[in-house]
Amino acid sequence: MPDCKYETTTVVLSIGDEKFTTRASSVIDPGYTRIFTWQAIGSSVGVEGGQDGEECDGPEVTLPLALTTLGSNFALGEKPRLVEGQTGPPNYLSEAELITAMEKHGIGTDASIPVHIENIVERAYVEILPGRRLKPTALGVVLVHGYHSIDSELVLPHMRRAVEEQLNQIATGQADFRAVLQFVLAIFATKYRYFVQHIAAMDQLFEVSFSSLSDCGRPLTRCGKCRRYLKLVESQPLRLHCPFCADTYSVPQNGSIRPYKETKCPLDDFELVLWTQGAKGKSMVFCPYCYTNPPFPGQWRNAGCANCPHPSCNFSLAVNGVDACTECPRGTLVFDDAHAPKFRLCCNHCPAMILFSDAVKSAAVRKATCEQCTARHLTLHIDTSKLKSTGGSGDGGGGESEMPPKFTGCIFCSETMCKLLSARKAAGNFNASSPSNNSFNARGRERGRGGSGGTRGGSRGGGRGGRGGGGRR
Known part of the structure; x- marks a missing residue:
């Protein structure tokens, strides 16, 4: 052009x-x-x-x-007069103006500039005003002033522009990417060390504009290190902070956080915490320390007790895992009593849930496994008076005449117990257009998975048949 x-x-x-x-x-x-x-x-x-x-x-x-015309004289159109006014600050930059400024200073590319803008909005460095104008927040202003007071090159465009130019030289074959990579890493490593050594200047600016974490939040659960209370900092992102150990721990977002039965993790003595998204949403019991610092090799961060293999924890996968999930290849259905007396099995990888009927007064997982399908046995105590005499419960349960007050065994292989179960996704059905998909059929299963055409076997001895068909959804 x-x-x-x-x-x-x-x-x-x-x-x-x-x-x-x-x-x-x-x-x-x-x-x-x-x-x-x-x-x-x-x-x-x-x-x-x-x-x-x-x-x-x-x-x-x-x-x-x-x-x-150079040197020309002219008469004023009117008598000169003094006009008083007041200056004002310039308007905040619009997104288009910011993009123009970034292109002018060589910051970013057509693909990365929108990502940069999205990041500063998500991190609350700026807020979007009407007209798509970007107003710096107090956090953004303090960060810029803090970086500027320690190392101006961290906020000025010069160094970023130089890096972009070197990347362009790599693209055109004028520079070796390994040499550029090592050069840039060395610069940033040096600047990082210098910044850490002078972090006190940043802290001073933050102390003027913000409260410290030790002054924020409300006591929630006890720290496993000092036995004092961790504080729940409710500003985004949610986190737990120990003002005595000066440690901060991640917690799940977009839900409510509360103590869980004052129980402790057997690994680190931190009190367990319950995160929940309500009666129809997912819930998770977790240890704040294990959630932030995975205790076992290969265990990913931000995992709850339902993913922990520890054999002595009463809330671990080893104790409460019941059966493999049919909705995802890696998940396990884990017993969840966080909403007792509303019990359920929740997959620890996907939104799949199995809800128990309201007639189930109590439930517990046993060590024994089913000989047909390898699922763990459960013990259920059932209030038969809550079951409809017509042969269904409030959740599709069986009639009072055929339902025992206590059951121990595989709930999936028992036709009677399957009437007390219904499948859901967190905050919704798996298939809302087909009500029959929320019911369970009795089935027996052999070890291993069958083909991809059916569900786990719909009749005794049918074996696992995959997903679809007439068994459990």
Whole structure:
């Protein structure tokens, strides 16, 4: 695309002992700005004058011919007068203006610039105002001033532009990417060490504008190190902080956090915490320390007790895992009594859930396994008076006449017990258009999975049949 061409005219006026300067721009050829309209240059006039050399923007006008002739004199159109006014701050940048400024300073590419803007919004460094203008938050302002006070190059565009230029040289074959990589890493490593050594300057700025974590939050559960209370910091992102150990621990987001039965993790003595998204959503029991620092090799961060293999923890996968999930290849259905007396089995990898009927008063997982399907046995105590005499419970349960008050065994292989179960996704059905998909059929299973055409076997001895068909969803 052709370049945008424009002409700028500068005129110096002498009025008495004062000199005034005015500039005007006019477009000769808009070029590529016919398409990139946000970079278009409009015709404008600016005037500088007075003792302070102040500048003000005038209306979009064309300079009179008398002003474009060197040494010409002209009469003022009206008697000069003094006009008083008050200056104001410039408006906040719009997204388009920010993109233009980033391109001007060589920061980012067409693909990365939108990501940069999205990141500063998500991290609460800026907030979006009406008209898509970006207003810096107190956090963003303090961060910029803090970086500037320690190392100005961390906030000025020069170093970032230099890196972008080197990346362009790699793309054109003018530079070796390994050499550039090592060079850039060495610079940033040096700057990181320097920044850490002078972090006190950043802390001082934050102390002026923000409260420290030790002064925020409410006591929740006890720390396993000092036995004092961890504080739940409820500003985003949620986290737990120990003001005595000066440690901060991650917690799940987008849910409610509360203590869980004052029980402790057997690995580190931290009190367990319950995260829940309500009666129809997922819930998770977790240890704050294990959630942030996985205790076992290969265990991922941000995992709850339902993913922990520890054999002595009463809330671990080893104790409460019941059966493999049919909705995902890696999940296990884990017994969940966080909403007791509403019991359920929840997959520790996907939103699949199996809800127990309200007639189930209590439930517990046993060590024994089913000989047909390898699922763990459960013991259920059932209030038969809550079951409908017509042969269904409030959740599709069986009739009172055929339902025993106590059951121990495989709930999946028992036709009677399956009537007390219904399948759901967290906060919704698996298939809301087909109510029959929420019921369970009795089935027996052999070890291993069958083909991909059916569910886990719909009749005794049928074996696992995969997903679909007439068994458990």
